[in-house]
Amino acid sequence: xxxxxxxxxxxxxxxxxxxxxxxxxxxxxxxxxxxxxxxxxxxxxxxxxxxxxxxxxxxxxxxxxxxxxxxxxxxxxxxxxxxxxxxxxxxxxxxxxxxxxxxxxxxxxxxxxxxxxxxxxxxxxxxxxxxxxxxxxxxxxxxxxxxxxxxxxxxxxxxxxxxxxxxxxxxxxxxxxxxxxxxxxxxxxxxxxxxxxxxxxxxxxxxxxxxxxxxxxxxxxxxxxxxxxxxxxxxxxxxxxxxxxxxxxxxxxxxxxxxxxxxxxxxxxxxxxxxxxxxxxxxxxxxxxxxxxxxxxxxxxxxxxxxx
Amino acid sequence: xxxxxxxxxxxxxxxxxxxxxxxxxxxxxxxxxxxxxxxxxxxxxxxxxxxxxxxxxxxxxxxxxxxxxxxxxxxxxxxxxxxxxxxxxxxxxxxxxxxxxxxxxxxxxxxxxxxxxxxxxxxxxxxxxxxxxxxxxxxxxxxxxxxxxxxxxxxxxxxxxxxxxxxxxxxxxxxxxxxxxxxxxxxxxxxxxxxxxxxxxxxxxxxxxxxxxxxxxxxxxxxxxxxxxxxxxxxxxxxxxxxxxxxxxxxxxxxxxxxxxxxxxxxxxxxxxxxxxxxxxxxxxxxxxxxxxxxxxxxxxxxxxxxx
Ligand SMILES: Cc1ncc(C[n+]2csc(CCOP(=O)(O)OP(=O)(O)O)c2C)c(N)n1
Ligand code: SF4
Ligand code: SF4
Ligand code: SF4
Numbered sequence: 001x002x003x004x005x006x007x008x009x010x011x012x013x014x015x016x017x018x019x020x021x022x023x024x025x026x027x028x029x030x031x032x033x034x035x036x037x038x039x040x041x042x043x044x045x046x047x048x049x050x051x052x053x054x055x056x057x058x059x060x061x062x063x064x065x066x067x068x069x070x071x072x073x074x075x076x077x078x079x080x081x082x083x084x085x086x087x088x089x090x091x092x093x094x095x096x097x098x099x100x101x102x103x104x105x106x107x108x109x110x111x112x113x114x115x116x117x118x119x120x121x122x123x124x125x126x127x128x129x130x131x132x133x134x135x136x137x138x139x140x141x142x143x144x145x146x147x148x149x150x151x152x153x154x155x156x157x158x159x160x161x162x163x164x165x166x167x168x169x170x171x172x173x174x175x176x177x178x179x180x181x182x183x184x185x186x187x188x189x190x191x192x193x194x195x196x197x198x199x200x201x202x203x204x205x206x207x208x209x210x211x212x213x214x215x216x217x218x219x220x221x222x223x224x225x226x227x228x229x230x231x232x233x234x235x236x237x238x239x240x241x242x243x244x245x246x247x248x249x250x251x252x253x254x255x256x257x258x259x260x261x262x263x264x265x266x267x268x269x270x271x272x273x274x275x276x277x278x279x280x281x282x283x284x285x286x287x288x289x290x291x292x293x294x295x296x297x298x299x300x301x302x303x304x305x306x307x308x
Numbered sequence: 309x310x311x312x313x314x315x316x317x318x319x320x321x322x323x324x325x326x327x328x329x330x331x332x333x334x335x336x337x338x339x340x341x342x343x344x345x346x347x348x349x350x351x352x353x354x355x356x357x358x359x360x361x362x363x364x365x366x367x368x369x370x371x372x373x374x375x376x377x378x379x380x381x382x383x384x385x386x387x388x389x390x391x392x393x394x395x396x397x398x399x400x401x402x403x404x405x406x407x408x409x410x411x412x413x414x415x416x417x418x419x420x421x422x423x424x425x426x427x428x429x430x431x432x433x434x435x436x437x438x439x440x441x442x443x444x445x446x447x448x449x450x451x452x453x454x455x456x457x458x459x460x461x462x463x464x465x466x467x468x469x470x471x472x473x474x475x476x477x478x479x480x481x482x483x484x485x486x487x488x489x490x491x492x493x494x495x496x497x498x499x500x501x502x503x504x505x506x507x508x509x510x511x512x513x514x515x516x517x518x519x520x521x522x523x524x525x526x527x528x529x530x531x532x533x534x535x536x537x538x539x540x541x542x543x544x545x546x547x548x549x550x551x552x553x554x555x556x557x558x559x560x561x562x563x564x565x566x567x568x569x570x571x572x573x574x575x576x577x578x579x580x581x582x583x584x585x586x587x588x589x590x591x592x593x594x595x596x597x598x599x600x601x602x603x604x605x606x607x608x609x610x611x612x613x614x615x616x
Contacts (some may be wrong), residue, residue, distance in 0.1 A: 011534070037335070044337070044338050045335065073558075107583045125363060133453075150486045162475065215373065218372065218373045218374070218375055219370050219372075219375050219377070219380060219381040219382070219383075220380045220381075222375070223331075223355070223375065223377060223378040224331040224375070224376065224377070224378055225331070225374045225375050225378070226331040226332065226333035226334050226369075226370075226375055226376040227331050227332055227376075228333065228373040228374065229333035229334075230333065230373055231332070231333055231334070231335070234338060249321075250321035251321070251322075251324075251326060252321065252322065254326070254328075255321060255324055255502070255507050256344065256507070256544050257349070257507075258336075258338075258339060258340050258341070258343045258344035258347060258504070258543065259330030259332045259334070259338075259343070259347075260330055260331075260332050260347050261332050263327075263328065264326045273332065274335050275333075276332035278337075278338035278339075280338035280339035280533075280540035280541060280543065281336060281339075281539075281540065281541035282339055282344075282540065282541055282543050282544055284541065285541040285542065285544065285545060286544050286545075
C-alpha cells in the first residue's frame with residue numbers, strides 16, 4: 001500500500017491535490033482513500049491531506065502512522081513544529097519539497113542522508129487557484145511511477161471540473177510541469193507491503209480527575225489566553241514598518257489590523273507583534289505614505305521558533 | 309448609568325482607543341472583516357461583558373482552552389443565542405437583587421452571531437427577545453453566507469452572488485433579507501449598521517448603544533476574503549467601497565426615526581464594489597450581465613432614496 005501525505009497552507013489547494021492524486025491512482029485501477037486534515041480551517045493555516053492507494057481493498061482507517069512520500073507545498077511549514085510535516089517520517093520515507101533551494105541543502109538542514117527531492121513552482125501573489133496542490137499531485141504521481149500521464153490528465157479534468165477553463169488549464173500546466181521536473185525520480189517511491197501499526201491494546205479503565213475551575217472553565221475564569229497561540233506561523237508575507245517613512249498618523253494601521261497585532265508605543269510609533277500577525281497585509285494597504293513594506297517569509301522558513 | 313445625550317467621545321481617528329482589548333491569536337482568517345468589526349466594537353464596549361456566541365466563525369474565537377476575551381463567553385447553538393442571553397440577563401438580575409453581586413458589577417450581555425443564524429434559524433428567538441424587551445446588545449457580523457461551513461447561501465446573501473450552494477451562472481436568485489428593517493419594525497431601543505472600515509462611526513454607535521437599555525442591534529457588514537473571493541489585504545478597501553457605493557448605508561435608528569450617519573456623495577457606481585470580488589465575477593465575464601448589474605444598481609438607488 002502507498003501512504004502519501006501532502007502538506008500546505010489553507011488556500012493552496014492541498015486537499016484538491018490529494019483528490020487529484022487519489023483520482024489518478026483510481027484511474028490506474030487502485031483502490032484509494034483520501035482525507036484532508038484541517039486545523040483551524042482557515043486560509044494560511046497549516047493543512048495536510050493523506051492518500052492511501054492499494055491494489056487490494058483498503059482496510060486501514062484513520063491517519064497512517066507513517067508515510068512513504070511526504071509532499072510539502074509550502075517550505076515555510078518545515079519551520080513550524082505545529083504543522084508536523086516530519087512527524088513519523090522514517091528512513092524509507094521520501095520528502096518532496098516545493099522549494100528553490102537544492103535538495104542537498106535540505107538534506108543537510110533536515111539531517112537526512114538521502115530521499116529528499118525538490119521541485120520549483122512560482123505562484124503569483126494573490127493567485128487563488130489550487131496550483132500548489134495540483135503541482136504536488138503531479139510531482140507525487142511521477143515519483144510513484146505507477147500513474148501514467150493520461151491518468152493524471154483524466155484526474156485533473158475530473159477534480160477541477162468546477163473551475164473555469166482558464167483556471168483548469170493553469171492548474172493542469174503546473175501539475176505537468178512538476179511531473180516533467182521529477183522524471184529522473186520516476187518510481188523511486190515504493191509500496192510498503194506490511195500493514196502499519198500493531199493492534200491497539202484493549203482500553204483500560206482510566207480515572208480522569210476533575211480539573212480545577214481555572215483549567216476547566218477558561219472562558220469564565222481566565223482571560224486572554226489566546227495570545228499563547230502564535231498565529232504568526234500562518235504568514236507567508238511579512239509587513240515591515242519603515243520607521244523613517246511612518247508619519248505616526250492617527251494609527252490607521254493599528255486601528256484597522258483585524259487581529260489587533262499592531263500596538264502604539266508611548267511616542268506614537270506603531271509596532272507589529274510578529275507572533276500574532278497573520279500577514280493579511282491590511283496594514284500595508286491602508287498606510288497612506290506606504291511606510292509598510294512587504295517581505296517574503298520564505299527565507300525565514302528554517303529560523304528556529306521562538307518559544308514563549 | 310449614563311446620560312444618552314452625553315456628547316460623543318469619538319470624533320476623529322485620534323480619539324479611538326489605542327489599546328487592543330481583544331486578545332490576538334484567534335483562529336479566524338487573515339483579513340476577516342467580521343473580526344475587524346468585533347475587535348473595534350470590543351475596544352469601545354470594554355471588558356465588562358458576557359458574550360453569548362451562536363455557532364459560526366466567531367465561535368472559533370474561543371476554542372478551549374484559549375480565549376481572546378477579558379470577560380466571560382458562552383457558546384450557544386445557532387438558533388438560540390438570544391435565549392441564552394435571556395438566561396444570562398436573568399441570572400445577573402437575580403444575583404444583583406439578592407445582593408450576591410453589587411449593582412455596579414453588572415455586565416453587558418452581548419449576543420454575537422453570524423447572518424445565517426441571525427436571519428434564519430435564530431430569527432424567532434431574536435424576535436421573541438425583542439418582544440420581551442430583553443436588555444442586550446445584538447451584534448450580527450454579516451458575511452452574507454454560512455461562512456464557517458464554506459459560504460453556502462444564507463437569507464442574507466445578496467442577489468446574484470455566487471456561493472457554495474449557488475454555483476450557477478446567475479448566482480443566488482433571492483434578495484438579501486433586510487435584518488435592520490426587521491428589527492426597526494419591532495421598535496427596539498436602538499439599531500445601527502456599522503463596518504470595520506468606518507471605525508469612528510462604529511465607535512460612536514457602540515458608545516451610544518452601551519449607554520442605553522433594552523434590545524439594541526449592531527449590524528456589521530463583514531467582508532470575508534475566502535467567502536467573497538478577494539485578497540485579505542483588500543478587506544478595508546472592500547468595506548469602504550460598500551459604503552461609498554451605497555451597498556451598505558451607515559444607518560441609525562433611535563427615537564422612532566432612521567437616519568443616515570455618514571454620507572458620501574456622489575455615490576460610486578455599484579460595479580466598483582462588485583468587480584473586486586470573485587463571487588460577482590460572472591457578472592463581468594465572459595460577458596457583462598447588463599440586466600443583473602442594472603437590477604442591483606436600481607435596488608441600491610431605491611434603498612438609498614428611502615433614507616436621508
Ligand atoms: C443547528 C445547527 N445546524 C448546523 C450547524 C453547523 N454550522 C456551524 S457554523 C454554521 C454556519 C453559520 O453561519 P452564520 O450564522 O452565517 O455564521 P458564519 O459561519 O458566517 O460566521 C453551520 C451551518 C450547527 N452548528 N447547528
Ligand atoms: S498607517 Fe503608516 S504612517 Fe500611519 S502609523 Fe501606520 S505605518 Fe505609520
Ligand atoms: S499584516 Fe498587518 S494588518 Fe494584517 S495581521 Fe499583520 S499587522 Fe495586522
Ligand atoms: S470565513 Fe469569512 S467571516 Fe469566517 S473567519 Fe474567515 S474571513 Fe471571517
